[in-house]
Amino acid sequence: MSKNVLVMEGDGIGPEIIREARKVLERVNELDNLDLEFTEAMLGGRAYDKHGHPYPEETREKARAADAILFGSVGGPQWDGKTERHLRPEAGLLDIRSDLDLFANLRPAITFAQLADASPLKPELVAGLDILIVRELTGGIYFGEPRGIRTLENGERQGYNTDVYSESEIRRIGKVAFEAAQKRGKKVCSVDKANVMEVTVLWREVMDELAKDYPDVELTHMYVDNAAMQLVVNPKQFDVIVTGNLFGDILSDEASMLTGSIGMLPSASLNEGNQGFYEPSHGSAPDIAGQNIANPLATIMSAAMMLRYSLGAGAAADRVEAAVSNVLDQGLRTGDIMSEGMTKVSTSEMGDAVVAAL
Amino acid sequence: MSKNVLVMEGDGIGPEIIREARKVLERVNELDNLDLEFTEAMLGGRAYDKHGHPYPEETREKARAADAILFGSVGGPQWDGKTERHLRPEAGLLDIRSDLDLFANLRPAITFAQLADASPLKPELVAGLDILIVRELTGGIYFGEPRGIRTLENGERQGYNTDVYSESEIRRIGKVAFEAAQKRGKKVCSVDKANVMEVTVLWREVMDELAKDYPDVELTHMYVDNAAMQLVVNPKQFDVIVTGNLFGDILSDEASMLTGSIGMLPSASLNEGNQGFYEPSHGSAPDIAGQNIANPLATIMSAAMMLRYSLGAGAAADRVEAAVSNVLDQGLRTGDIMSEGMTKVSTSEMGDAVVAAL
Ligand SMILES: CC(C)[C@H](C(=O)O)[C@@H](O)C(=O)O
Numbered sequence: 092m093s094k095n096v097l098v099m100e101g102d103g104i105g106p107e108i109i110r111e112a113r114k115v116l117e118r119v120n121e122l123d124n125l126d127l128e129f130t131e132a133m134l135g136g137r138a139y140d141k142h143g144h145p146y147p148e149e150t151r152e153k154a155r156a157a158d159a160i161l162f163g164s165v166g167g168p169q170w171d172g173k174t175e176r177h178l179r180p181e182a183g184l185l186d187i188r189s190d191l192d193l194f195a196n197l198r199p200a201i202t203f204a205q206l207a208d209a210s211p212l213k214p215e216l217v218a219g220l221d222i223l224i225v226r227e228l229t230g231g232i233y234f235g236e237p238r239g240i241r242t243l244e245n246g247e248r249q250g251y252n253t254d255v256y257s258e259s260e261i262r263r264i265g266k267v268a269f270e271a272a273q274k275r276g277k278k279v280c281s282v283d284k285a286n287v288m289e290v291t292v293l294w295r296e297v298m299d300e301l302a303k304d305y306p307d308v309e310l311t312h313m314y315v316d317n318a319a320m321q322l323v324v325n326p327k328q329f330d331v332i333v334t335g336n337l338f339g340d341i342l343s344d345e346a347s348m349l350t351g352s353i354g355m356l357p358s359a360s361l362n363e364g365n366q367g368f369y370e371p372s373h374g375s376a377p378d379i380a381g382q383n384i385a386n387p388l389a390t391i392m393s394a395a396m397m398l399r400y401s402l403g404a405g406a407a408a409d410r411v412e413a414a415v416s417n418v419l420d421q422g423l424r425t426g427d428i429m430s431e432g433m434t435k436v437s438t439s440e441m442g443d444a445v446v447a448a449l
Numbered sequence: 450m451s452k453n454v455l456v457m458e459g460d461g462i463g464p465e466i467i468r469e470a471r472k473v474l475e476r477v478n479e480l481d482n483l484d485l486e487f488t489e490a491m492l493g494g495r496a497y498d499k500h501g502h503p504y505p506e507e508t509r510e511k512a513r514a515a516d517a518i519l520f521g522s523v524g525g526p527q528w529d530g531k532t533e534r535h536l537r538p539e540a541g542l543l544d545i546r547s548d549l550d551l552f553a554n555l556r557p558a559i560t561f562a563q564l565a566d567a568s569p570l571k572p573e574l575v576a577g578l579d580i581l582i583v584r585e586l587t588g589g590i591y592f593g594e595p596r597g598i599r600t601l602e603n604g605e606r607q608g609y610n611t612d613v614y615s616e617s618e619i620r621r622i623g624k625v626a627f628e629a630a631q632k633r634g635k636k637v638c639s640v641d642k643a644n645v646m647e648v649t650v651l652w653r654e655v656m657d658e659l660a661k662d663y664p665d666v667e668l669t670h671m672y673v674d675n676a677a678m679q680l681v682v683n684p685k686q687f688d689v690i691v692t693g694n695l696f697g698d699i700l701s702d703e704a705s706m707l708t709g710s711i712g713m714l715p716s717a718s719l720n721e722g723n724q725g726f727y728e729p730s731h732g733s734a735p736d737i738a739g740q741n742i743a744n745p746l747a748t749i750m751s752a753a754m755m756l757r758y759s760l761g762a763g764a765a766a767d768r769v770e771a772a773v774s775n776v777l778d779q780g781l782r783t784g785d786i787m788s789e790g791m792t793k794v795s796t797s798e799m800g801d802a803v804v805a806a807l
């Protein structure tokens with residue numbers, strides 16, 4: 092049975108990096124007879140420009156029908172402050188997460204052996220680093236109500252947001268983390284601020300309960316401020332980190348930077364049906380858009396995650412990952428990961444090299 | 450006119466580090482004829498054990514009457530989960546911040562030249578680092594209502610907290626940041642999540658308005674996830690960072706770790722009357738409490754900040770800071786900052802050395 096893959100370029104460097112990932116997907120589609128069918132749609136700032144909404148109705152329909160979605164990146168200065176918040180490029184991303192109930196955001200923070208020197212951290216701290224951050228993506232303060240800006244009786248304005256999680260929301264993301272840990276290092280660190288925030292007191296309780304179902308996994312708890320420190324001083328202590336939407340946003344970005352491999356890191360956002368939304372961890376880099384110099388490898392690695400998690404094509408995923416490792420071994424580097432003695436290549440040259448290595 | 454200094458040991462290593470800072474204060478008091486008077490009180494876990502509350506009535510009275518407060522640290526495993534949240538050691542800290550309206554938390558992240566090698570970051574990234582993080586300390590999600598854990602109609606529990614800031618709260622912390630920047634590198638970076646949270650949309654607006662009053666200071670805005678990344682890859686781009694209570698908690702801890710000098714970093718929490726609460730940036734380190742091995746220098750540096758900001762004794766503050774630099778130059782190190790070729794000293798030996806260097 093054919094599988095339906097929706098491809099969306101998005102903004103900034105999105106079109107360039109998606110083009111290369113698509114080449115790679117089409118090649119493995121042939122090689123492994125995967126029977127993938129590709130459709131296209133728009134999401135983000137350019138979608139707003141064309142359709143008046145960052146998550147247009149047409150995209151919504153195609154997204155709901157897709158088995159998996161491969162996405163580039165969202166946003167750019169041309170949309171800053173131009174429209175209401177719910178029409179901004181990023182709102183498209185939040186809308187699709189919510190619409191498809193993509194509650195489980197998986198963000199690996201891995202140091203590629205070939206790139207360990209690129210880390211801002213001392214090499215011994217990050218060599219061999221392999222953390223999986225499991226971030227809750229459809230709840231918490233991102234979506235909590237009430238929210239807004241109101242005028243108080245004394246005439247001054249007040250902004251407010253609500254951070255909120257129910258037991259079932261916490262349990263389902265916890266399960267994802269424990270199950271992932273069972274296949275890895277068997278450790279889950281749950282990050283909260285239970286000494287201050289009641290919403291995370293409940294978070295901690297539910298994680299403790301859930302841990303009883305996974306006796307083979309060790310659960311620890313850490314306050315978010317401490318986690319931000321521990322990631323810097325001793326990142327290798329972590330296996331799987333599970334946390335809420337906002338803390339996950341902050342910690343996964345911090346962790347990705349530690350690796351020195353930010354241009355390499357994929358992400359997956361899954362719902363309960365394993366329908367998935369795959370995008371690079373990095374942003375839309377508007378400053379280098381259109382120059383054919385962006386690093387397509389994070390998007391290609393995202394395509395590999397898609398093959399594995401949503402398309403049941405684990406062997407093809409392995410093949411793509413091996414090809415990426417192979418081009419790094421060949422010394423090919425885009426500008427962001429360039430170092431002495433390596434060969435600098437463009438976005439499309441990098442994509443072609445991965446296709447050749449398949 | 451004499452000045453009233455309230456000294457509180459707190460928990461864990463608190464008593465040991467406070468003892469050394471007090472020695473130093475008493476010595477400059479004599480040398481510079483400062484006319485300081487010392488009183489004592491309890492705050493935190495041991496206060497709870499003795500008085501049934503982490504911020505007892507007696508402490509409250511003394512705190513309100515003090516010109517400045519020097520504090521050790523709070524919390525330890527013996528109080529974990531033993532009591533209700535509002536009676537936990539940390540609650541004492543939150544109570545006193547709120548009671549004295551200590552809204553302006555100043556957290557320097559400085560790399561001491563003598564300790565640059567201790568940073569987890571590559572030395573070129575942190576040598577000479579000098580950031581001031583200005584964290585709002587009495588608002589935001591730490592104190593916002595409504596909050597709690599409720600049971601929904603379907604029987605499941607839900608935790609919730611409210612992040613809330615009014616214009617006047619944002620303006621007063623913004624002023625502190627701009628004024629600090631005028632005396633330093635003339636740059637303020639305001640950190641928010643305005644692409645998602647309305648409370649920080651207002652935050653950004655107020656900062657933009659305020660910036661007009663400080664034409665000599667450059668204001669930039671950064672999302673919190675990006676700030677967590679930028680601190681790791683290029684911390685020296687920052688001069689003053691201003692942000693809300695929760696983001697400030699996370700980013701100031703992250704920044705302190707980058708310096709490699711966490712055992713050295715002071716903090717000040719001020720109200721509008723410049724009454725101040727001074728404590729080391731690090732925690733209560735219960736694992737090494739009572740062993741006379743903790744580093745007292747962060748507390749001694751906090752005492753220096755107290756002299757400068759709340760006691761009008763800038764020259765004495767300079768003297769203390771010079772003495773600390775001097776003992777580092779002598780090669781004296783407590784265990785946490787020990788490196789090859791240096792002389793390892795105990796908590797009290799370090800305090801004595803600073804007194805001798807005064
Ligand atoms: C663009 C923004 C809304 C988004 C988020 O905060 O979730 C991004 O930072 C991310 O992490 O995917």
Ligand SMILES: CC(C)[C@H](C(=O)O)[C@@H](O)C(=O)O
Binds near residue numbers: 286287542698
């Ligand atoms: C102990 C805790 C409540 C406190 C906070 O979160 O503010 C601490 O982490 C700090 O930063 O002073």
